[in-house]
Amino acid sequence: xxxxxxxxxxxxxxxxxxxxxxxxxxxxxxxxxxxxxxxxxxxxxxxxxxxxxxxxxxxxxxxxxxxxxxxxxxxxxxxxxxxxxxxxxxxxxxxxxxxxxxxxxxxxxxxxxxxxxxxxxxxxxxxxxxxxxxxxxxxxxxxxxxxxxxxxxxxxxxxxxxxxxxxxxxxxxxxxxxxxxxxxxxxxxxxxxxxxxxxxxxxxxxxxxxxxxxxxxxxxxxxxxxxxxxxxxxxxxxxxxxxxxxxxxxxxxxxxxxxxxxxxxxxxxxxxxxxxxxxxxxxxxxxxxxxxxxxxxxxxxxxxxxxxxxxxxxxxxxxxxxxxxxxxxxxxxxxxxxxxxxxxxxxxxxxxxxxxxxxxxxxxxxxxxxxxxxxxxxxxxxxxxxxxxxxxxxxxxxxxxxxxxxxxxxxxxxxxxxxxxxxxxxxxxxxxxxxxxxxxxx
Numbered sequence: 001x002x003x004x005x006x007x008x009x010x011x012x013x014x015x016x017x018x019x020x021x022x023x024x025x026x027x028x029x030x031x032x033x034x035x036x037x038x039x040x041x042x043x044x045x046x047x048x049x050x051x052x053x054x055x056x057x058x059x060x061x062x063x064x065x066x067x068x069x070x071x072x073x074x075x076x077x078x079x080x081x082x083x084x085x086x087x088x089x090x091x092x093x094x095x096x097x098x099x100x101x102x103x104x105x106x107x108x109x110x111x112x113x114x115x116x117x118x119x120x121x122x123x124x125x126x127x128x129x130x131x132x133x134x135x136x137x138x139x140x141x142x143x144x145x146x147x148x149x150x151x152x153x154x155x156x157x158x159x160x161x162x163x164x165x166x167x168x169x170x171x172x173x174x175x176x177x178x179x180x181x182x183x184x185x186x187x188x189x190x191x192x193x194x195x196x197x198x199x200x201x202x203x204x205x206x207x208x209x210x211x212x213x214x215x216x217x218x219x220x221x222x223x224x225x226x227x228x229x230x231x232x233x234x235x236x237x238x239x240x241x242x243x244x245x246x247x248x249x250x251x252x253x254x255x256x257x258x259x260x261x262x263x264x265x266x267x268x269x270x271x272x273x274x275x276x277x278x279x280x281x282x283x284x285x286x287x288x289x290x291x292x293x294x295x296x297x298x299x300x301x302x303x304x305x306x307x308x309x310x311x312x313x314x315x316x317x318x319x320x321x322x323x324x325x326x327x328x329x330x331x332x333x334x335x336x337x338x339x340x341x342x343x344x345x346x347x348x349x350x351x352x353x354x355x356x357x358x359x360x361x362x363x364x365x366x367x368x369x370x371x372x373x374x375x376x377x378x379x380x381x382x383x384x385x386x387x388x389x390x391x392x393x394x395x396x397x398x399x400x401x402x403x404x405x406x407x408x409x410x411x412x413x414x415x416x417x418x419x420x421x422x423x424x425x426x427x428x429x430x431x432x433x434x435x436x437x438x439x440x441x442x
Contacts, residue, residue, distance in 0.1 A: 101147050104139065105154070111136035112161055128165075133234040137161075141241045144249060151249045152258050158238045159261050166235045168264040171285045174224050174306055175207040176216050177324065183213070218327050218347045225288035225307030225327075228269040236270060243274020243293060250275055263299075286310075331372075350374045351391075357442065359433075360384050361426065370395060378442060380433045381411075382426070399440075401433045 114132035117124050137158065144154040182200055183191040194213040197203050203213070209227075211220055230236070242260065245253075253259075260279040269288045280299045287306040294314050301321040305328040313330070317337045326346040334354045341361040345368050352372035356379070363384040370376060371391035381402040392400075393412040401417045417436060 101143060101150055104143055105150065105157075108136040108139040108143070109157060111139075112157075128232070128234065130233050134237055137234060137237050137241055145246065148249065148252055151245075151252055152256060155242065155245070155253070155258070155260060158242055162235055162238050162242075162262055163265055166231060166266045168266050168283055168285055171266045171268060171287075171304075172228055173202075173206045174221060174287070175203060175209070175211055175213075176221050176224075176326070177304075177306070178203050178206040179213045179216060221327050222307050225269075228288045230269045231267065239267070239270060239272055240274075243272065243276065245275055250277075350376075355379065357437065359430075361430070365389060370397065376400065378417075378437060378440075380430070382429045382433075399436075401436065 111132050114129040114136070115126045116129040117126055140154045140157060144151040179194075179197050182197045182203065183194065185191045192200065197213050209220070209224070231239075242262075260276060262276075262284060263280045263282040265281075265284045267289055268285050270286075270290075272286075272289060272291045272293070274293045276298060277294050277296045278298065279295070281303055282299050283302045284300070285304045286308045287304050289305075289308050291308065291310045291313050295318060296314060296316045298315060298318045300323060301319050302323065303320065304324040305326075306324060307327045308329070310328060310330050310333060312332045314334045315338060316334060318335065319339045320343055321339055322342045323340070324344050325340075325348045326344060327348065328345075329349045330353050331349055331351045332353060333350075335350075335358065336354050337357045338355070339359050340363050341359050342363060343360075344364045346364070346366045347368070348365075349369045351369050351374055353370075353374050356375050356377045358376065358379045360379055361382045361384065365385055365387065367388045367390065369390045371394070373395045374391060374397070375395060376392060376397040378399050378401065379397075381400060387410065389410050392410070393415055398415055399417045400411055400415050402411055
C-alpha cells in the first residue's frame with residue numbers, strides 16, 4: 001500500500017504493486033500450484049505417448065513428428081529446473097535485501113547514541129546530538145515500513161530508547177504529592193506538621209515556587225504542570241513514530257502477540273498521539289501530558305496523571321490501579337470496564353465520559369466531576385471515599401454497586417443497585433458485583 005499523497009510509479013499507476021502481499025488468500029496459491037503441477041505432468045505424459053506413437057511408425061512425417069515431440073518433452077522436463085533457478089535467485093536476492101536492512105538497522109542504532117561536545121563557559125561537556133538521533137529515529141521508521149519482519153525489532157529498539165533516555169527517575173515531583181507523602185499518618189509514625197513539611201528538603205526541592213503547604217490547591221497544581229519541561233526532541237519524535245504505526249504493522253504485532261513496553265518512563269508534558277493498545281505504561285509519568293488516541297487495555301498501574309489532558313481517549317479495559325489522577329481531564333473519553341482500584345482522584349474530570357462497569361474499590365474520590373451525561377453505571381464503589389461526586393446523581397448513572405455506608409452517603413438511593421448488601425469482605429463484594437452483572441447479561 002502506498003500513501004495517497006506519495007508519487008505514483010508507472011507500474012503502480014497500471015494497478016500493480018512491487019510488493020504483493022502473499023500472506024493473503026493462501027488457498028489460491030496452493031490451487032494455482034496444484035493446477036500447474038497437474039498441467040505440466042499431463043503435458044509430459046501426453047508428449048511421451050505421442051513420441052512413442054510417432055517413433056513406432058515409419059516415414060519422414062512421423063520422424064519429424066517424433067523430433068517435435070522430443071523437443072516438447074525436453075522443454076517440459078526443463079521447466080522444474082528453470083523454476084528451481086528462479087527460486088534460488090529469489091532467495092539470494094532476499095538474503096541480500098535482509099543483509100542491507102540489517103546494515104541499515106545497525107547504522108541507525110549506532111546513530112541513536114550520537115553525541116557532540118559543546119562549550120559551557122570555560123568547560124566542555126558532552127550532550128546528545130539531537131540532529132543525528134532524529135535522523136536515526138526516522139530511518140528506523142522507514143525500515144519498519146519497508147520490512148514487516150523487522151517492524152517488531154524496530155519498535156523494541158524505539159521503546160527501549162525512550163525507557164533509557166527518559167527514565168521515571170528523572171521526573172519532577174509536585175509539591176502536592178510530596179506534602180501528602182510527608183504529612184500523612186502511616187503505620188511507622190505520625191505525619192509531619194505543615195510547618196515541618198515546608199522546611200523539609202524533599203518539599204523544598206519540589207517547590208521552587210515557595211508555596212506554603214496550606215496554600216496548595218488545584219490552581220497551583222495546574223501552574224506546576226505548565227512549568228514542567230517538555231521532553232527532549234528525540235524522545236518526542238520516538239513517541240510520534242511509535243504512535244503512528246500503520247494498521248498492517250499493528251495487525252502483525254497482534255498476530256505475533258507483541259505489546260509495546262513504555263514502562264517507568266518520564267513522559268511529563270509529552271504529546272502522546274496514536275495507537276498504544278495494550279502498551280505497558282506501568283509507573284510511567286504523564287503529568288501535564290496530552291494524550292489522544294487508542295489506549296485500550298493499557299497497563300497503567302501506579303502511573304501519575306496530574307493535570308494531564310486525556311480528552312476523548314479510548315481506553316476500554318485499562319488498568320489504572322493506584323494511579324494518581326489528580327486534576328486529570330478525561331472528558332468525553334471511553335474508559336468502560338477499567339480498573340481504578342486504590343486510585344487518587346482530586347478534581348478529576350470525567351464529564352461526558354463512559355466509565356460504566358469500572359471498579360473504584362478503595363479509590364479516593366474527592367471533588368470529581370461526572371457532568372454532561374457522564375455514565376458510571378454498574379460501577380463498584382466499595383470502601384472508597386466519595387466526597388463531592390459532582391453530577392453522579394444527575395446523569396444516566398444507575399445500578400451503582402455501593403456496598404458500604406461510606407460510599408452510599410453521596411449517592412441517591414434510586415441510583416444504587418437494589419440488591420446491594422453490606423459486605424466487608426473485598427472478595428465477597430467483588431464476587432457479588434460480578435454475579436450481579438452476569439445476572440443482568442452485562
